[in-house]
Amino acid sequence: MKIKVKPEFRGMIALNVHPFGCRQAVREQIASVGRRGKFAGCKKALIIGGSSGYGLATRVVSAFGCGADTIGVSFETGVSGKRLGSAGWWNNIWFKEEAEKCGLVARNFVGDAFSREMKDEVIDYIKREFGGQVDWVVYSLASGRRTDPADGRTYTSALKSIGCEVEGATIDINKKKIVTGRMAQASDEEIAATIKVMGGEDWLLWIEALAAAGVLARGCKTTAYSYDGPKATRAIYGGGTIGAAKRDLEAKGREIDRIMKRLGGEGFVTVCRAIVTKASVYIPLLPIYVSVLFKVMKERGVHETAVEHIYRFMRDMVYGNRRVTDDEGRVRPDNWEMDPAIQAEVERIMPQVNDDNLETITDFAGFMDDFLKINGFGYEGIDYDGELDSDELARYRY
């Protein structure tokens, strides 16, 4: 079937994807690492949630920065009829293609990372075909639901505030207007469910399973990504249900560190900077905050894309000697975002943003550009008016 694909959205949900735009996105990330150069780091990496956002960036830096073989686990959908699959589906395919061109192993597992079966399958593969051990395990899942393998119950996370209802302005991207959304107060059950989905339980289950199977190399390191954010987003992020889940992630991180230390390695939570991803645009206030933040960071020459951010994090803070940590032992590559001078400027601009100045006093254009690019739109050199053949695309294998 021949189809034309144009960017279409329902709210913040992308309704279609351009497979060759996604190829461009993956290639640009690889080129960005290529320009920065190689450094000594991991050799065998397992990225859980490796098909988009920070997980994909980590996979790209591991492979093209450190020369590592990689395993990526993700939950994505392929081509079916007129639907051309999800961006992450294509990112997996293109990443593998590029890695193999360089003689690197790139194995994709597509399915539910929360399940016991997925853990067993990955462990079995590491033992049989991946050299027996991994030395870098990154947990970068962002999900709205999780079925707990212990009792088979499915939990759904809630993006809500804790303690009181909160108003949060966000951007209607179709109308380019500010809209005020209300963030309802979470019930205790909703807080607990969000912790179940986005907390640290599953990261711990992965590490326990990998350690018990003997597939963690001596000196292996593991991290999970978190976000802290400034005062501007505190009521919605840090102080809300998602923040509660991240505190749980940090608590589990300390348990994980004890397991890793026995293997001469380490486990820690990494607080990353705010970027535009499939997951982050849902969070009220974040689109406005990010648009202002991009403007300020770009003006001061300290803006980083996801892959640039992860490159600096891995080179300097994981495998180098320029690690920045906080009082709780979290690693803080978000130090540039949280720089008091940057935040003071963001705080000055944020209250002034309205429909008329959205495109002048913020970098809304940069936000939109990144948002479109997640799904392969807005790249030069891609013929967006041309037709794609879905039957041909369905033949690609990850």
Ligand code: NAD
């Ligand atoms: P993303 O949506 O781009 O990626 C999420 C990944 O999780 C994808 O690879 C997806 O396939 C995978 N996934 C989801 N459910 C799965 C399942 N059941 N089984 C297997 N794979 C599954 O998200 P992101 O923004 O890169 O977020 C990754 C992590 O980084 C999150 O923990 C997030 O809190 C953190 N983080 C994000 C930001 C930001 O601004 N985006 C900032 C700091 C930290």
